Amino acid sequence: MWEQFITILPELNKSFLETLIMVGIGLIVALVVGLPLGLLLFVTDRNLFLENKWVKGIAGVVVNLVRSVPFIILLVFLFPFTNYLLGTTTGPIAASVALSVAAIPFYARIVESSARDIDRGVIEAAIACGASPWLIIKDIIFPEIKSGLISGLTITAISLIGYSAMAGAIGGGGIGDLAIRYGYYRYDNFVMFTTVVLLIVMVQVVQYVGDFVAKSVKKS
Numbered sequence: 001m002w003e004q005f006i007t008i009l010p011e012l013n014k015s016f017l018e019t020l021i022m023v024g025i026g027l028i029v030a031l032v033v034g035l036p037l038g039l040l041l042f043v044t045d046r047n048l049f050l051e052n053k054w055v056k057g058i059a060g061v062v063v064n065l066v067r068s069v070p071f072i073i074l075l076v077f078l079f080p081f082t083n084y085l086l087g088t089t090t091g092p093i094a095a096s097v098a099l100s101v102a103a104i105p106f107y108a109r110i111v112e113s114s115a116r117d118i119d120r121g122v123i124e125a126a127i128a129c130g131a132s133p134w135l136i137i138k139d140i141i142f143p144e145i146k147s148g149l150i151s152g153l154t155i156t157a158i159s160l161i162g163y164s165a166m167a168g169a170i171g172g173g174g175i176g177d178l179a180i181r182y183g184y185y186r187y188d189n190f191v192m193f194t195t196v197v198l199l200i201v202m203v204q205v206v207q208y209v210g211d212f213v214a215k216s217v218k219k220s
Contacts, residue, residue, distance in 0.1 A: 038111025154210025
């Protein structure tokens, strides 16, 4: 067993790094695009300071459309766009395109849900004092939901780890690709077991770190 582990260790390291690249890119895009989108969905809602039913409606429909498509179908559907963008549809960078597209609406809804827990009276008091929309977002909404944002990012990261394994099945690389090529096609149960354990460990570490940071932020 030890000899088998030493044999696949280089491939395991490579696959682990590829998974980190995919998940990392997806998380960054989710944070950069999904966070503002989630805030937009919240502040344009009814009876809020930037109420706009058209913006809210269109943004909500787009988010729901993307979220309703199973990831494996979304991945294949985006192949032409990925090929146009990067010149290839294989590898971790190419797979991160679909991962990013899936992560944006997922995280946006988490942000919107976190913001809905804020006491509306606090926002109304800020409006009555003449606070600008940006000031309300920066000094009221963000401090109130920062713990929820981190917890949401943790949930998104865990989802992306699962999605990355699916992406590996059709050329995305990463741990999923290793499990398919070595574990499934070669009927190597040891490799399959090792990849499953590695994915479980990754999820547990991400969950622990995310919970720890969220609790630390909430106490501060």
